[in-house]
Amino acid sequence: xxxxxxxxLNYDHVYEVDxxxxxxxTQSSLSYIRNFGGKGLNQxxxxxxxxxxxxxxxxxxxxxxxxxxxxxxxxVDTKYLVKDDGQATGHAIIEICDSQNRIILHGGANxxxxxxxxxxxxxxxxxxDVLLVQNExxxxxxxxxxxxxxxxxxxxxxxxxxxxxxxxxxxxxxLFIVNEIEGxxxxxxxxxxxxxxxxxxxxxxxxxxxxxxxxxLGSYYIDASQVIHQDIYKVEAVDTTAAGDTFTGxxxxxxxxxxxVKKALDRAxxxxxxxxxGRGAAQSIPEADQL
Ligand code: RIB
Numbered sequence: 001x002x003x004x005x006x007x008x009l010n011y012d013h014v015y016e017v018d019x020x021x022x023x024x025x026t027q028s029s030l031s032y033i034r035n036f037g038g039k040g041l042n043q044x045x046x047x048x049x050x051x052x053x054x055x056x057x058x059x060x061x062x063x064x065x066x067x068x069x070x071x072x073x074x075x076v077d078t079k080y081l082v083k084d085d086g087q088a089t090g091h092a093i094i095e096i097c098d099s100q101n102r103i104i105l106h107g108g109a110n111x112x113x114x115x116x117x118x119x120x121x122x123x124x125x126x127x128x129d130v131l132l133v134q135n136e137x138x139x140x141x142x143x144x145x146x147x148x149x150x151x152x153x154x155x156x157x158x159x160x161x162x163x164x165x166x167x168x169x170x171x172x173x174x175l176f177i178v179n180e181i182e183g184x185x186x187x188x189x190x191x192x193x194x195x196x197x198x199x200x201x202x203x204x205x206x207x208x209x210x211x212x213x214x215x216x217l218g219s220y221y222i223d224a225s226q227v228i229h230q231d232i233y234k235v236e237a238v239d240t241t242a243a244g245d246t247f248t249g250x251x252x253x254x255x256x257x258x259x260x261v262k263k264a265l266d267r268a269x270x271x272x273x274x275x276x277x278g279r280g281a282a283q284s285i286p287e288a289d290q291l
Contacts, residue, residue: 155173
């Protein structure tokens with residue numbers, strides 16, 4: 001079994017601020033740093049640090065060689081990562097205040113992934129392999145369709161959740177990974193009550209596996225026969241960026257290793273509790289021995 005993560009790569013421009021910038025306001029940042037990020041890249045790094053061998057497919061622009069080097073440093077295979085000199089690498093503007101973040105995305109090369117690149121990449125994968133996707137690249141519906149045609153196991157982290165998700169062939173997804181807001185969106189309900197969200201997800205996707213993270217309230221695994229809860233590990237958070245990506249990578253790596261859901265939730269909870277204690281995205285994801 002091999003894991004193909006087809007996902008975004010962003011330069012994260014991170015500004016620590018006194019308060020989130022208000023309409024009509026100009027404020028100076030307290031600090032600035034540029035990091036490697038993108039939900040796709042972060043999740044590949046998490047999978048690799050968790051010990052899985054992972055292929056990252058995607059697209060960067062003329063300034064994207066550093067991403068290839070960075071992924072290679074963590075033994076992520078970048079043979080399906082295209083460098084297109086006519087594009088700009090995706091980027092994110094991130095405000096950090098009191099450990100919370102606000103993120104503006106510019107897709108850039110992530111939104112220029114075409115059907116040909118998808119076909120050429122998937123040609124090397126089979127029904128023994130796993131596809132992981134997030135919602136930050138173009139041609140998602142085509143990608144899910146084609147991976148399903150091949151019989152791949154498909155895991156979909158629906159972040160960032162938007163209306164486009166409902167234009168994808170969701171019936172072909174095997175495992176959804178969502179937070180509570182994405183879970184409510186995916187279930188098509190307007191509620192922040194966790195019990196209501198879980199019931200609505202079970203009803204709408206009775207044959208799917210679903211992992212739901214709920215911040216302080218921990219995380220859940222839901223399928224037709226069971227709901228399993230995992231508490232958080234309480235820590236002092238300084239920056240929650242990439243906590244969800246860490247959870248996704250560590251959950252998937254452990255789950256694919258031995259199918260033990262409880263263990264996978266526990267490892268994912270531990271790993272993301274470490275991520276929130278560091279600043280930045282990919283760089284704050286722990287190595288497996290830190291757990
Ligand atoms: O999940 C965090 C990531 O979301 C950041 O690294 C940013 O690039 C956005 O994709």
